[in-house]
Amino acid sequence: MKKLFTLERIKALSYPAFKTLMIIHFVLFFLVVLVVSRWHITVPGFSIKGLYQFPNIWTFFPWVASWFNIFLTIVLITLVGNEFSFRTFRQNVIDGLSRSDLITGKLLFIFTIAIYTFMMVLIAVLIFGLINTKDITFNMMLDHSYLLFVYFIQAIGYMTLGLLFAMLFRNTALSIILFILYFPVEGIIRLFFKQEARRFFPLKIISNLTPRPEVLTMASETDYTGPTGTSQLDFSEIGILPEELPLGLTVLIATGYIGFFIAISIILINKRNL
Amino acid sequence: METILKINNLSKNYGNIRAIQDVSFEVKKGEVYGILGPNGSGKTTTLAVVLGILQANGGNFQWFGEPFTKQIRRRIGSLVETPNFYPYLTLWENLKIVAKIKDAPEDDINYALGVANLLKRKHTNFGHLSLGMKQRMSMASVLIGNPEVLVLDEPTNGLDPEGFAEVRHIIQAQAQEGKTIILASHILDEVEKVCSHAAILKSGELIANGKVGELLSTDETVYIQAEKLGELMVLIQDSDLATNVYKEEEDLAVVLKSIYKPTDLSKFCYEKGYPLSKIVVKKQSLEDQFLQLVK
Numbered sequence: 086m087k088k089l090f091t092l093e094r095i096k097a098l099s100y101p102a103f104k105t106l107m108i109i110h111f112v113l114f115f116l117v118v119l120v121v122s123r124w125h126i127t128v129p130g131f132s133i134k135g136l137y138q139f140p141n142i143w144t145f146f147p148w149v150a151s152w153f154n155i156f157l158t159i160v161l162i163t164l165v166g167n168e169f170s171f172r173t174f175r176q177n178v179i180d181g182l183s184r185s186d187l188i189t190g191k192l193l194f195i196f197t198i199a200i201y202t203f204m205m206v207l208i209a210v211l212i213f214g215l216i217n218t219k220d221i222t223f224n225m226m227l228d229h230s231y232l233l234f235v236y237f238i239q240a241i242g243y244m245t246l247g248l249l250f251a252m253l254f255r256n257t258a259l260s261i262i263l264f265i266l267y268f269p270v271e272g273i274i275r276l277f278f279k280q281e282a283r284r285f286f287p288l289k290i291i292s293n294l295t296p297r298p299e300v301l302t303m304a305s306e307t308d309y310t311g312p313t314g315t316s317q318l319d320f321s322e323i324g325i326l327p328e329e330l331p332l333g334l335t336v337l338i339a340t341g342y343i344g345f346f347i348a349i350s351i352i353l354i355n356k357r358n359l
Numbered sequence: 360m361e362t363i364l365k366i367n368n369l370s371k372n373y374g375n376i377r378a379i380q381d382v383s384f385e386v387k388k389g390e391v392y393g394i395l396g397p398n399g400s401g402k403t404t405t406l407a408v409v410l411g412i413l414q415a416n417g418g419n420f421q422w423f424g425e426p427f428t429k430q431i432r433r434r435i436g437s438l439v440e441t442p443n444f445y446p447y448l449t450l451w452e453n454l455k456i457v458a459k460i461k462d463a464p465e466d467d468i469n470y471a472l473g474v475a476n477l478l479k480r481k482h483t484n485f486g487h488l489s490l491g492m493k494q495r496m497s498m499a500s501v502l503i504g505n506p507e508v509l510v511l512d513e514p515t516n517g518l519d520p521e522g523f524a525e526v527r528h529i530i531q532a533q534a535q536e537g538k539t540i541i542l543a544s545h546i547l548d549e550v551e552k553v554c555s556h557a558a559i560l561k562s563g564e565l566i567a568n569g570k571v572g573e574l575l576s577t578d579e580t581v582y583i584q585a586e587k588l589g590e591l592m593v594l595i596q597d598s599d600l601a602t603n604v605y606k607e608e609e610d611l612a613v614v615l616k617s618i619y620k621p622t623d624l625s626k627f628c629y630e631k632g633y634p635l636s637k638i639v640v641k642k643q644s645l646e647d648q649f650l651q652l653v654k
Contacts, residue, residue, distance in 0.1 A: 088459055088460075088462075091459055092456055092459055092460070095448070095452055095455060095456055095459075096445060096448075096456070099445075099447060099448050099449075099452055100445075100447055101447060167445075171443060171444070171445060171446065172441075172443040173443050173444065173445055175412055175439075175443060176443035176444070177456075177460060178410075178411065178412055179410055179412060179432075179437045179439055180432075180437070180457050180460040180461060180500070181429060181432045181433045181460045181461050182460050183429055358412070358413050358414075359412055
């Protein structure tokens with residue numbers, strides 16, 4: 086494991102595109118949360134500050150960060166695609182790695198990147214949350230913090246899907262284009278299914294791990310949060326937000342999809358010539 | 360002598376295309392074994408299968424008398440086809456990856472770069488090297504971990520005469536150290552100068568194997584003319600004089616066995632009632648013999 090991790094570290098850290106995309110990812114995320122924090126909503130009774138306070142920030146920041154997961158997936162596809170283009174997967178096997186090692190190395194990479202983005206969001210949440218929340222309590226701080234772990238699973242979900250695309254098409258540009266195209270394609274395919282079934286498609290499940298925050302509730306300066314900690318303004322009920330699966334079930338299905346993406350990637354690398 | 364590699368009836372297809380068919384041969388310890396054949400004859404496929412890069416469709420192979428495993432792979436240094444390295448990494452970083460994979464000490468990197476005469480370039484990106492340097496870099500990577508066996512596929516591919524000589528010098532030096540070397544090439548001169556044994560492949564089939572000296576001997580070829588050349592050809596074929604007899608334009612080409620001389624052939628023809636009107640003796644080049652074998 087340590088050896089595979091070291092190999093991936095050498096391969097990634099010396100790759101200019103990796104460094105560039107990671108810097109873009111980091112800067113864009115902080116830029117977006119900073120710029121949004123400066124917005125002033127002119128609607129009386131609403132303030133953007135509510136999104137930056139505990140516990141709302143645990144929902145808002147992972148949701149913002151989820152949009153940038155595409156960068157992380159492109160980084161992953163680029164690195165795996167390079168292995169095929171430079172025929173270095175083949176060389177690694179010639180030198181003594183097994184085909185399983187190749188996949189394990191990339192999964193370690195995915196895990197490491199997911200930890201990085203987890204830490205990035207965690208630090209951002211703590212900084213912005215502590216600055217913007219008044220009368221903070223420890224319980225308030227931890228409330229909904231589990232959403233960050235759900236975001237971690239989402240990052241892994243997107244990247245394992247990217248890994249599958251890279252393994253299937255073995256070409257960086259083609260894999261990235263098809264991965265991006267898969268978003269609208271799955272959206273169109275979903276239209277042919279009943280509302281109930283639409284919620285179970287892979288991208289739908291993975292994207293729903295960080296659901297769109299109830300911005301209206303969070304930005305409201307009136308406290309609509311009931312004694313159970315949930316919003317008393319049920320926007321789903323009035324049709325503003327679509328009804329989704331419970332988060333626990335979504336996590337479970339997403340984990341199943343992640344396992345499926347990894348399993349197919351393993352089969353592909355074992356069955357096909359390098 | 361210990362058998363390093365034993366291949367039994369190995370076959371590999373790419374869809375409907377037969378790449379190799381029932382190829383069998385053995386490589387013994389200390390041999391420099393050439394796999395010779397024209398482009399597309401199955402040399403690279405054979406090596407790719409025995410190195411676990413491609414899956415065989417039939418047959419089997421053993422390294423050191425055992426099935427191929429990860430541990431055995433580390434006893435083999437391999438260069439297959441073009442050099443495959445990360446172009447954005449330096450030579451040192453690329454070899455560090457190889458050393459990590461092979462669990463070899465980092466000291467090996469400087470040694471290998473030194474042997475390949477690339478020590479001064481250790482901090483240059485691989486992508487910035489010339490073709491000759493890239494090929495030498497491949498040789499350096501093969502040496503990491505001090506493997507017992509070197510498997511080299513076209514190691515002088517695309518090199519100029521100087522680069523060719525440099526790589527050949529490295530191979531010969533490794534052979535002198537007692538390493539077993541398996542060298543695939545379509546360049547006869549390369550095999551002749553470096554190898555002790557060879558297998559010759561043609562269209563995926565093994566057509567000959569053995570000691571290079573026996574496979575590609577420098578026997579004399581005698582070009583003769585006489586009346587009724589067809590009848591004389593049959594007589595010579597039935598005799599013990601020649602290893603090969605064939606028509607070449609107006610002449611009959613007779614490859615004499617090394618124990619016979621052209622005068623023996625002339626005497627034989629005269630005694631059989633076919634006096635020769637022309638007799639020209641030529642030493643057959645290795646290239647002629649190779650082309651004849653793979654024709």
